[in-house]
Amino acid sequence: EDQVTQSPEALRLQEGESSSLNCSYTVSGLRGLFWYRQDPGKGPEFLFTLYSAGEEKEKERLKATLTKKESFLHITAPKPEDSATYLCAVQPNSGGSNYKLTFGKGTLLTVNP
Amino acid sequence: NAGVTQTPKFQVLKTGQSMTLQCAQDMNHNSMYWYRQDPGMGLRLIYYSASEGTTDKGEVPNGYNVSRLNKREFSLRLESAAPSQTSVYFCASSEAAALEAFFGQGTRLTVV
Numbered sequence: 001e002d003q004v005t006q007s008p009e010a011l012r013l014q015e016g017e018s019s020s021l022n023c024s025y026t027v028s029g030l031r032g033l034f035w036y037r038q039d040p041g042k043g044p045e046f047l048f049t050l051y052s053a054g055e056e057k058e059k060e061r062l063k064a065t066l067t068k069k070e071s072f073l074h075i076t077a078p079k080p081e082d083s084a085t086y087l088c089a090v091q092p093n094s095g096g097s098n099y100k101l102t103f104g105k106g107t108l109l110t111v112n113p
Numbered sequence: 114n115a116g117v118t119q120t121p122k123f124q125v126l127k128t129g130q131s132m133t134l135q136c137a138q139d140m141n142h143n144s145m146y147w148y149r150q151d152p153g154m155g156l157r158l159i160y161y162s163a164s165e166g167t168t169d170k171g172e173v174p175n176g177y178n179v180s181r182l183n184k185r186e187f188s189l190r191l192e193s194a195a196p197s198q199t200s201v202y203f204c205a206s207s208e209a210a211a212l213e214a215f216f217g218q219g220t221r222l223t224v225v
Contacts, residue, residue, distance in 0.1 A: 004155065031211060043117070043203050043216030044156070087156070091211065099144065099163070099210035100171060103155030 002027045006088050006104035013078055013111050021073040021107045023088030031093035033071050034101065035064050038085045047073075047086075078111045085109070115139055119204050119217035126194045126224045134189040134220050136204030144207045145187040146214065147171075147179060149200040156203065162187055163210065194224045 005024045013019055025033065032051050036044035048057045050066040057064050061082060063074040073086055085108045089101040120135045138145065147159040148171075158171030162181040176198060178190045187206075191198060201221050205214040 034213070041219075043205070043219050044214075046213040046215065049213060089156075099146070099161045099169070100158060101156075103157070105153065105155050 002090055002092055002102040004088055004090055004102050004104035006086075006107050008107060009105070010108040011110070013075075013109070015079055015111055015113050016077045018074070018076045018078070020075070021086055021109070023071040023073070023104055024069060025071070025088075025090045025102075026069075027090045027092050027102070029093035030090060031098055032091040033066055034089040034091065035071070035073055036087040036089070038087055038106070044087055075109070078109075080111045080113050083109055083111045117204055117206055117215050117217035119202075119220050121220060122218065124220060124222050126191075126222065128195060128224060130194050131190065131192050132194065133191075134202055134204075134222075135186070136188065136217060137186045138204075138206040138215070139185065140206060140215065141184070142206035142208050142215075143184070144210050144212075144214075145181065146205040146207075147177070147187070147189045148203045148205065149173065150203060150219075151200050159189065159202075161210070194222075196224045198222065199224045 003026045007022045035047040038044045048064040053068045065072045085106040087106045089103040117138045145162045148156045160179040161169045180188045201219045204217045207214040
C-alpha cells in the first residue's frame with residue numbers, strides 16, 4: 001500500500017525565515033510526485049510535479065526536490081501570502097491504476113509579518 | 114475562465130436523504146475525479162473517469178455513484194446519506210491521469 005507522510009504537521013515562520021517541508025513516501029514504483037497548495041475554504045492548487053530522483057523545480061520562493069524516498073519543499077524568505085496548507089501526493093507507476101494518487105495529510109504553514 | 118465549477122457549495126442533509134453533487138469543467142479535459150477531504154486525513158479518491166461513459170472506483174467508493182454524461186460534466190450521487198459521509202467534496206479534472214489536476218472550490222456536506 002502506498003503511503004505518504006508529511007512533516008511537520010504545522011510550521012510557523014517569521015517573514016523572511018527560510019525553511020523546508022518534508023514529504024516521505026513509499027510507493028510501488030513512482031510515476032510522479034505532486035505538490036499542491038491549499039488555502040482555507042478553497043480547492044488545492046497545483047505547484048509542481050517531480051518525476052525522478054535528483055529533479056528540482058522552482059517557482060518564485062518555492063523549490064521542490066526529490067530523492068528516492070522523500071521530497072522537500074524549500075521556502076526561501078517566505079511572505080505572509082505563502083501561508084497555506086501544502087499537500088504532497090504520489091502517483092504509482094502501475095499502468096491502469098496510475099490515476100490513484102495517495103495524498104499526505106499536509107503541512108499547515110503560517111508566515112507571520 | 115471558470116475552470117472547475119462545483120454546485121452546491123454547502124449542503125445539509127438528513128440521514129437517508131439523497132442528493133447529487135454537480136461538477137463541470139471548461140478546459141476540455143479528459144480525466145475527472147471526485148475526492149473527499151476529512152480532518153486529519155489526506156484527500157481520498159472516491160471515483161475517477163478517464164473519458165465520457167467510463168468510470169473507475171477509487172479508494173472509498175462505497176455509498177456513492179457517479180455519472181460522466183459528457184466530457185464536461187461528472188456528477189456524484191449519494192443515494193442514502195449517512196453521517197459518515199459528512200465531508201468536503203472536491204471535483205478535479207486533468208488532461209490525462211498522469212498530469213496536474215485542477216480542483217473546484219469544494220462542496221461542504223453535513224449529514225445529520
